[in-house]
Amino acid sequence: TQLLEQSPQFLSIQEGENLTVYCNSSSVFSSLQWYRQEPGEGPVLLVTVVTGGEVKKLKRLTFQFGDARKDSSLHITAAQPGDTGLYLCAGWANNLFFGTGTRLTVIP
């Protein structure tokens, strides 16, 4: 059973559109991370959020940690083709557990 569920699983949007990816769990995590994975590569860390309610921004990407530290969201503003990839949330609870992943395609 996967501890973290992501939605949507697949997302295909036009360049310039906004999007939000959700990461939900019934478990509490001490911190939550978002990774991005390119084909043929391992995941690479984008951000770590630690405090409930925390919001972090990375250029056009905004990450939020839920108040209860059970869920998180990733919002991308004005998506670009370079944002295409697999986005994975991951929560630390003694070990690092990954979500089911969201495959994003941004069409030029």
Add this chain to the structure above:
Amino acid sequence: IAGITQAPTSQILAAGRRMTLRCTQDMRHNAMYWYRQDLGLGLRLIHYSNTAGTTGKGEVPDGYSVSRANTDDFPLTLASAVPSQTSVYFCASSDGQGAEAFFGQGTRLTVV
């Protein structure tokens, strides 16, 4: 800096054969992990090691074993491969809980 090195890159294996996936890190991280990645299921934790000499079971440990004789190496062994073990396997390391996890390039294993 190499980071995490996995070998082989890919392998086709006959069912019932024994196979060891190799993983080496040069970052002196205490914690190391093995994940498998299947379509629609993200990465699932197979086994982990918090420090040299200790190992633990993750979410999907059945059919796999690991050892951690030293800080740098964390091999994953499939004693008798089955087709359901066809997957992409990733090794990772971190400097402890909450820290960034660094991943290898993965091993694509096909069991036929």
